[in-house]
Amino acid sequence: MNAPAKIHAKAPAKGHAIRPRANGRPWTFYVLAGLFALYLIALYGPMFSIYILSFQDLKGGLVFPMRGFSLHWFEELFYQTRTGDFSGSFRRSIGLAVLVTIITVVFSFMAGLAFRKRFWGDTFVFYLMIGSLVAPGLVLGIGIGLAFTMMGLQASWYTSALGAQLSWTLPFGILVMFAVMSRFNNDWEEAARDLGASAAQRIWMVVLPILAPGLVAVALFGFTLSYDEFARTLQTAGPLNTLPLEIWSMTLNVTSPSLYALGTVSTVVSFLIIGISLGSIALIQRQRAAAARSGE
Amino acid sequence: MKTGNGDIELAGIVKSYDEGRTYAVNGINLKIPDGAYCCLLGPSGCGKSTILRMIAGHEDPTAGEIVIGGENVVGLAPVERRTAMMFQSYALFPHLSVRDNIAFALRVRGQSKAERYRKADEMIEKVRLTELADRLPGQLSGGQQQRVALARAAITEPRVLLLDEPLSALDEHLRIRMRSELRSMQQDLGITFIHVTHTQMEAIALADMVVVMDKGVIRQSGPAREIYSAPKDRYVAEFIGGQNVLSGKVGKVNGARATMLGASFSEIAIPLPSGRHLEAGQPLDIAIRRDDIELKPYAEKPMLAEDAASVEGTVSAIEYQGNYVKVMLDAAGEDEFVAFVPERKFFENNLTVGEKVLAVWQVTHTQVMA
Numbered sequence: 143m144n145a146p147a148k149i150h151a152k153a154p155a156k157g158h159a160i161r162p163r164a165n166g167r168p169w170t171f172y173v174l175a176g177l178f179a180l181y182l183i184a185l186y187g188p189m190f191s192i193y194i195l196s197f198q199d200l201k202g203g204l205v206f207p208m209r210g211f212s213l214h215w216f217e218e219l220f221y222q223t224r225t226g227d228f229s230g231s232f233r234r235s236i237g238l239a240v241l242v243t244i245i246t247v248v249f250s251f252m253a254g255l256a257f258r259k260r261f262w263g264d265t266f267v268f269y270l271m272i273g274s275l276v277a278p279g280l281v282l283g284i285g286i287g288l289a290f291t292m293m294g295l296q297a298s299w300y301t302s303a304l305g306a307q308l309s310w311t312l313p314f315g316i317l318v319m320f321a322v323m324s325r326f327n328n329d330w331e332e333a334a335r336d337l338g339a340s341a342a343q344r345i346w347m348v349v350l351p352i353l354a355p356g357l358v359a360v361a362l363f364g365f366t367l368s369y370d371e372f373a374r375t376l377q378t379a380g381p382l383n384t385l386p387l388e389i390w391s392m393t394l395n396v397t398s399p400s401l402y403a404l405g406t407v408s409t410v411v412s413f414l415i416i417g418i419s420l421g422s423i424a425l426i427q428r429q430r431a432a433a434a435r436s437g438e
Numbered sequence: 439m440k441t442g443n444g445d446i447e448l449a450g451i452v453k454s455y456d457e458g459r460t461y462a463v464n465g466i467n468l469k470i471p472d473g474a475y476c477c478l479l480g481p482s483g484c485g486k487s488t489i490l491r492m493i494a495g496h497e498d499p500t501a502g503e504i505v506i507g508g509e510n511v512v513g514l515a516p517v518e519r520r521t522a523m524m525f526q527s528y529a530l531f532p533h534l535s536v537r538d539n540i541a542f543a544l545r546v547r548g549q550s551k552a553e554r555y556r557k558a559d560e561m562i563e564k565v566r567l568t569e570l571a572d573r574l575p576g577q578l579s580g581g582q583q584q585r586v587a588l589a590r591a592a593i594t595e596p597r598v599l600l601l602d603e604p605l606s607a608l609d610e611h612l613r614i615r616m617r618s619e620l621r622s623m624q625q626d627l628g629i630t631f632i633h634v635t636h637t638q639m640e641a642i643a644l645a646d647m648v649v650v651m652d653k654g655v656i657r658q659s660g661p662a663r664e665i666y667s668a669p670k671d672r673y674v675a676e677f678i679g680g681q682n683v684l685s686g687k688v689g690k691v692n693g694a695r696a697t698m699l700g701a702s703f704s705e706i707a708i709p710l711p712s713g714r715h716l717e718a719g720q721p722l723d724i725a726i727r728r729d730d731i732e733l734k735p736y737a738e739k740p741m742l743a744e745d746a747a748s749v750e751g752t753v754s755a756i757e758y759q760g761n762y763v764k765v766m767l768d769a770a771g772e773d774e775f776v777a778f779v780p781e782r783k784f785f786e787n788n789l790t791v792g793e794k795v796l797a798v799w800q801v802t803h804t805q806v807m808a
Contacts, residue, residue: 329529332496337543337594338517347546351533430533430574 196402246364254319279373287377322356443507444597444630451502477641480651530575702771
């Protein structure tokens with residue numbers, strides 16, 4: 143009775159012999175997994191605490207425990223009375239980010255096309271670009287702010303702050319564009335020329351559609367880098383704050399959970415933007431596939 | 439679909455870079471008749487692709503004229519030249535379907551969608567891609583992509599089609615199939631094809647006219663058979679292959695015959711080519727086709743016929759090739775000396791490595807080169 147049962151029990155084990163057993167991981171796996179879990183907690187723990195605390199009730203304070211649940215501090219945000227100019231700074235930040243995005247996309251696209259060939263001074267331009275990328279943002283911002291004062295110009299978010307942010311987003315955008323262009327086959331453009339396309343038609347019918355997903359990625363970079371830029375904007379924004387500056391000044395004088403509510407709202411906006419960007423890339427690809435399927 | 443005269447004349451074409459310090463192409467004169475299938479053959483970097491791109495209008499020559507159908511086209515755009523190019527990478531637009539790729543040239547001319555799709559569909563049918571018309575290029579096999587590229591170029595009704603290494607992206611099996619497809623496409627369209635390749639067999643199999651190039655100059659041009667069986671010099675003979683090249687000095691000159699002496703072989707009888715003057719002591723290269731060589735036992739040397747030439751050597755290696763056997767001899771010093779022995783004949787008197795043999799050929803089969 144015993145012998146056949148033994149054979150039977152062994153049979154499935156034989157079948158799985160190639161695959162590692164579920165508990166066949168080395169001990170280092172558990173050490174590293176534990177480290178990773180700690181890392182995740184350290185990274186997201188504080189953020190999620192803020193999101194949760196922003197839903198404090200009226201009686202609640204800046205720390206746990208939660209005293210009830212409400213949207214009170216979100217309402218508070220939209221009245222400048224106690225907390226500061228949330229809606230104004232939010233509108234300015236969005237406006238600035240849109241401006242920065244447009245300029246970054248246009249110039250990165252053109253730079254990407256230009257840098258396919260060697261031109262006079264190309265290395266110099268490239269190092270200039272890297273230079274403004276690695277320069278400490280705060281110092282760069284102070285420099286631009288001082289320059290505006292010296293020239294007797296009023297610093298504002300749409301002039302000096304725009305310039306300061308571009309010194310950061312443009313090199314980033316162009317570097318992303320280099321990666322995108324590395325997969326661009328120059329034969330495509332030449333083939334279009336061979337088939338009679340004018341310079342404008344080559345850009346419009348071949349280069350832009352092929353690079354479109356990459357340009358969306360550049361736009362996403364430009365927007366998010368601008369939207370939460372602090373160091374370069376601090377000394378260049380002028381009298382009216384952008385959102386990150388507003389949050390910072392609130393941490394100095396606001397002692398209510400509306401500060402947390404602000405954090406929650408700006409995070410939601412960031413995720414919306416990322417969602418829209420990724421969604422549009424997916425949409426471009428789906429449309430192409432659909433166009434290819436129907437043909438009409 | 440014959441559309442105007444596609445004969446091409448290149449006159450003194452030079453292409454130099456770095457203000458004349460390096461030459462990609464250095465003085466090319468070439469006439470290609472209308473409706474010919476011409477292969478530019480040479481190793482990479484010999485300037486063959488540069489010539490193609492200059493004919494296409496993607497590069498301008500530093501000097502010289504490119505005349506197509508009697509008209510100098512230097513400075514004209516590709517469409518004005520009525521040339522079309524097929525790229526090595528095929529360069530199919532990845533975001534457009536097969537139909538839209540093929541219709542692209544008509545779209546940039548501003549033709550309506552209905553009109554250009556009708557013409558594109560005709561072309562798609564011609565290259566047998568009807569079921570795949572709505573696919574994207576990324577979803578096609580290499581051979582299908584090549585057909586799309588061909589159709590996209592042909593829809594512009596060019597008088598010259600330029601093909602840059604069109605078969606190099608395909609695997610061996612497909613290459614041979616697409617080769618014959620290219621040839622029949624050329625006969626269908628009845629236009630001039632110029633095909634750049636570095637593969638000798640491809641050029642010989644396809645072309646009416648083979649142009650062998652080296653370092654920016656033409657070494658020899660002519661019909662495939664002439665290039666193969668009567669190479670002009672050592673470079674051509676070695677590049678095309680199938681030849682044993684021997685170097686030596688002219689020995690005795692005697693009427694219609696002469697002899698050649700070499701370091702590694704005794705006297706070889708050679709024919710005296712008409713219209714050429716040979717002088718004793720003059721250095722000379724000759725070529726003998728590997729399939730013209732017969733291997734005989736060494737002992738038969740005194741019994742050779744009057745019109746036979748021979749060298750002796752030891753068999754250094756034997757390679758079975760299926761329909762023939764490749765026997766390598768150490769008969770020519772540094773140079774390779776090979777005999778292609780028909781398979782059945784080889785096994786009648788099985789040779790072994792190390793055996794001393796006599797390589798015999800007819801004197802008249804010798805190609806006397808520069």
